[in-house]
Every structure is written in C-alpha cells, then in structure tokens.
Amino acid sequence: AQSVTQLDSHVSVSEGTPVLLRCNYSSSYSPSLFWYVQHPNKGLQLLLKYTSAATLVKGINGFEAEFKKSETSFHLTKPSAHMSDAAEYFCVVSEYGNKLVFGAGTILRVKS
C-alpha cells in the first residue's frame, strides 16, 4: 500500500529566503505524486504534479519539486518565499486508480 510521510509538521522561513518542504513516499508501483496547498478555511489548490515524465516538475507560484526514485522523495522547493505562501501544504500519492493518499501536511510560516 502506498503512503506519504511529510517530514516536518511546521516550517518557518523569512520572506525572500528559500523554502524546502520535505516529502517521502512509499509505493509498490510507479506513482503519481502531487503537492497541494490549502489556505485557511479554503479548499485545496494543485501546485504541481509528477507523472513519470520529467523528474523536475515546475508548478504554479514559483514552486517546483524533484522526483528522486532512489531516495523515494518528492521535496517541494521555492527559491524565495513570499508572505502569500503561508499556508498548509500536502504531499499526495496516487497509484493506478482513483485513490489519493495524503501526507499529514506541513504548515509553512513566512516571517516578514
């Protein structure tokens, strides 16, 4: 069965500094991997998606993630944090079929 581990429950960065949100996955097959963002009391917005094409995936708002099969990782990065990036981020895995499995989430705080 697939699973997702987000290694940090909270990450705090200063505005303008890089962001790194870590995610490790476990999957029996070639997975699809996603990062979603959720702002307070809002639904989830898709940031980016990996589906076995390029291992470096670029998403919206300057975010990108790199799929590393040898490390079973799919970390999310952004070169320069903005105040509007403060939110909760979910790493998600999907194998063939419909079911998504969510990580526990990482709350990103951006300090001015």
Next chain:
Amino acid sequence: GAVVSQHPSRVICKSGTSVKIECRSLDFQATTMFWYRQFPKKSLMLMATSNEGSKATYEQGVEKDKFLINHASLTLSTLTVTSAHPEDSSFYICSAKLAGGADTQYFGPGTRLTVL
C-alpha cells in the same frame, strides 16, 4: 478551467437534523467525484468515491447509511449527513476528476458543518 464549487460553504444545524452538501464541477464533466473529511489540524480522509449513475464506494469505517452520496449527473454529487450529531462537525471537501482524464483531482472550497 477545472473549477469545483460546493454549497453551502458553511452550515449550522441542530442535532438530529439532516444536511445536504452539493458539489458541482462548473466547467467540465466529472464521471468520478470524491468526498473527504478533514478534522481540525489533520489531513484529509477519503470518505467515499462516487461514480455517476452508480452507487458510491465507501471507505472502511464510513457509515453509508449516515453519509448518503448521490451522483445523479456528470456535474453534480451530493453528500447528505443524516441525523447529524456534534461529532459529525467537520470540514467536508469534495473533489472531481475529469471524465477520461488522468488521476488529477480538482477540489472544491469545502463546507464547514457545525452540529449543535
């Protein structure tokens, strides 16, 4: 594109009453919709998978008689919480997949249910 709406965004009801939540795909057809529940400070838990024109598939531990799901058209799924109790208070989020599309799910904004 790929916008999903939910109605209502917030609902407060008395214990013992039933509440219906609608999930609509506004600009695409969705053969499959999903219902999730999110507890405070927790991740999303899949409750059920809903396919248009057929019965929903519920996850283990989710009471199908309490959480009634109907997917009558390619753009609308409804979740009815029957005989609601305070422990049913939660944030309910739906998502939809494009008909014939890949496994990307597009999420609605969620419905905050409070049962008094």
